[in-house]
Amino acid sequence: QKEVEQNSGPLSVPEGAIASLNCTYSDRVSQSFFWYRQYSGKSPELIMSIYSNGDKEDGRFTAQLNKASQYVSLLIRDSQPSDSATYLCAVNPMKTSYDKVIFGPGTSLSVIP
Amino acid sequence: DADVTQTPRNRITKTGKRIMLECSQTKGHDRMYWYRQDPGLGLRLIYYSFDVKDINKGEISDGYSVSRQAQAKFSLSLESAIPNQTALYFCATSVQGGPTGELFFGEGSRLTVL
Numbered sequence: 686q687k688e689v690e691q692n693s694g695p696l697s698v699p700e701g702a703i704a705s706l707n708c709t710y711s712d713r714v715s716q717s718f719f720w721y722r723q724y725s726g727k728s729p730e731l732i733m734s735i736y737s738n739g740d741k742e743d744g745r746f747t748a749q750l751n752k753a754s755q756y757v758s759l760l761i762r763d764s765q766p767s768d769s770a771t772y773l774c775a776v777n778p779m780k781t782s783y784d785k786v787i788f789g790p791g792t793s794l795s796v797i798p
Numbered sequence: 799d800a801d802v803t804q805t806p807r808n809r810i811t812k813t814g815k816r817i818m819l820e821c822s823q824t825k826g827h828d829r830m831y832w833y834r835q836d837p838g839l840g841l842r843l844i845y846y847s848f849d850v851k852d853i854n855k856g857e858i859s860d861g862y863s864v865s866r867q868a869q870a871k872f873s874l875s876l877e878s879a880i881p882n883q884t885a886l887y888f889c890a891t892s893v894q895g896g897p898t899g900e901l902f903f904g905e906g907s908r909l910t911v912l
Binding site: 689730773795 | 832838839840841842843856857867888898900901902903904905
């Protein structure tokens, strides 16, 4: 089992709809969770961090964390064509003596005008 | 100008050649990282450094070496490049004492080994 899993997509949604991106992780003691957006040919950019169970909202973005289910999601409301990108989920297991962030393979999102 | 700058941005080389990828940053961060990205595999950590005297191997360090020349400079070397090192390489930084995982990435260096 991979440590951080995401559906590779592509996920296609119409403009104005809600896009739901999902991520599961294998290490139950993980403490920190991150969502990065990566446009084609560009570098990843941090868009959300979440550390506690529940929802965290930032503009059109909502991150949801459920540690019991080992599940973190990203909702994008009122999706825009400019949201078309690959979204990377990242988890910090903090189980070893050094800091390490594990990235999922990413989900490709396409917002159709 | 970018806060985290990588050079070269693109490089094509041949098997067995020595290659150096350079990273410099103006963010004032102590922590620096080298990742490689392959399709379907996500980002994988090669090496990381928490200060000039601290260098640590990541999950895929074999075939790579690094040098932290200064707080702002972190270089990645491939001593003898091989085709399966063809990938997109990213340098990243983070704040000392800040949440690990809040990374600031450079623009990337695309390396092709023939």
